[in-house]
Amino acid sequence: MVASQPVLDQAAAKAAVTNAEAVALDRANVFHSWSAQKSLNPLVIAGGSGSTVWDHDGNTYLDFSSQLVNTNIGHQHPKVIAAIAQQATTLATLAPSHASHIRGIAAAKVLSHAPANMDKVFFTNGGADANENAIRMARLHTGRDKVISRYRSYHGNTGAAIVATGDWRRIPNEYARGHVHVFGPYLYRSEFWAQTPEQETERALHHLRRVIQAEGPQSIAAILLETVPGTAGVLVPTPGYLEGVRALCDEYGIVMILDEVMAGFGRTGDWFALDAHNVTPDLITFAKGVNSGYVPVGGVIISGDIAATFDDRVFPGGLTYSGHPLAAASVVASIEAFEEEDIIGNAARIGRQHLEPGLTSLAEKHDVIGEVRGRGVFWALELVQDRTTRTPVTAEYMGRLKAELLRLGLLPFIADNRIHVVPPAVVTAEEVAVALAIYDQGLTAAGPAGR
Structure with missing residues (x-):
């Protein structure tokens, strides 16, 4: 071991940790993928269960990103x-x-x-x-x-x-x-x-x-x-x-x-x-x-x-x-x-009975949603400045929207001008209802798409 590297003993590892400490340790030592390193301020995740994750400071989020669309069985099954x-x-x-x-x-x-x-x-x-x-x-x-x-x-x-x-x-x-x-x-x-x-x-x-x-x-x-x-x-x-x-x-x-x-x-x-x-x-x-x-x-x-x-x-x-x-x-x-546990069947039912009608209703309410598409627990909302021209919303708009969704307690998957609605396959109808309400509030709070 290089002598200049700090050693984390068991007592330190077990001690209470704050988000700020986790970020500081990360930024001092971790090189992140697909990123310019200098301006990063990563969201801290300390634990999870099912479709929910939380940080060290007591904030909880519905994980509708499934991380990188991979936690199909949910967290900590x-x-x-x-x-x-x-x-x-x-x-x-x-x-x-x-x-x-x-x-x-x-x-x-x-x-x-x-x-x-x-x-x-x-x-x-x-x-x-x-x-x-x-x-x-x-x-x-x-x-x-x-x-x-x-x-x-x-x-x-x-x-x-x-x-x-x-x-x-x-x-x-x-x-x-x-x-x-x-x-x-x-x-x-x-x-x-x-x-x-x-x-x-x-x-x-x-x-x-x-x-x-x-x-x-x-x-x-x-x-x-x-x-x-x-x-x-x-x-x-x-x-x-x-x-x-x-x-x-x-x-x-x-x-x-x-x-x-x-x-x-x-x-x-x-x-x-x-x-x-x-x-x-x-x-x-x-x-x-x-x-x-x-x-x-x-x-x-x-x-x-x-x-x-x-x-x-x-x-x-x-x-x-x-x-x-x-x-x-x-x-x-x-x-x-x-x-x-019929997890595959749950994903199909959630998509057919809850996500598809719920996301379609969001599109009827918010003109910024140009198209809703998907199956199961694999959906995308394509966001546009104008439904006729289909001009994509700006990166600045997507940044505002992501910040609002996080503030409201939902961890989103954002790609280009899209929200990918991709919860774990174990997600419940009640969790979907909460998420749909958050998407609704977030889209409202993000303001006009042309800004």
Whole structure:
């Protein structure tokens, strides 16, 4: 240990802490992601339970961000906490080359809710390296190089995953090869001059086909899509789009990868968001909701056809913590809780009976809401200065709105000109009612959108 570093003894760790002390310690030592460091003033979270979190100073918040849209099972679910603790007393770590009973159970549990063609699970540390390894599998399976993904997308912050990403974060990180981007369906801001969902689907698929043809089908290994783009705006695909992508993949021998990192495990009111569509991919990536981030974990669900590619051929990839026992135990306990407590059904009912009608009512009251879209506990309010022009509200407006929501006791997920309404899948109808009232008050207090 470096002598100049302060040592926190047990007594100090157990002493009462204030928000100011937590922030001071954080700012002195922690380098934050996606941020300019100098002006940061992070919100302090000291604990949580279910859909609620609190700080050291006694303030509580309804967590309608689910942190990074990952605490699907809520904070501190007792079954998951107990499973992690029990596993820690049995075997806290294990190299991935060994067989592990808990790892095998975790993989079987994941596969039990995946499409029937899925055969194996490759565990990773999170969603980014899940996408990274899915891309690697597709390239090795096909012998091709290029990967097509969408401009409105986010796939993680590793080499290929960040270049597959479509938003601004890709641009300073473009070190990986062979990536091509297309526009997907987004009827509210159609790139295709579409007036109906059917037109949007038809024209988006035509655009994709032409890009495949122009790039050379024989050079394209995979099409990588978030089933429902999350950070990009909860962009529920127009009817027939995913099925059309599947047909194009079949026609040209391309691997279809569906990124379910954010959309999977109850977020849309289904086990996987793809369950609402007549589509079966070749690879599925997951993380986040599979264990709500209690222990870092992700993975690739692999079809039998692609898994067979590596029966006699070495797969050149691996991670020290692949299928970590604590992570595997948390996956098993989470999925069992989903099954036993009907958490997936709760997410679907909350979306259908409470969030959809409640958010629609907000839009009727507040002209700043240009569109409401989503499923389950995965919704977005797109905010505009004018509903006719659909000009997005300013960053300054979004800052005012976020401050009001926090002041009123709700932790929001804000992205660009949108509020993403993404509570845990265990959220109750009563909590939704409180949150809807806070959104209403916050939108009123934020003032005119043009300011």
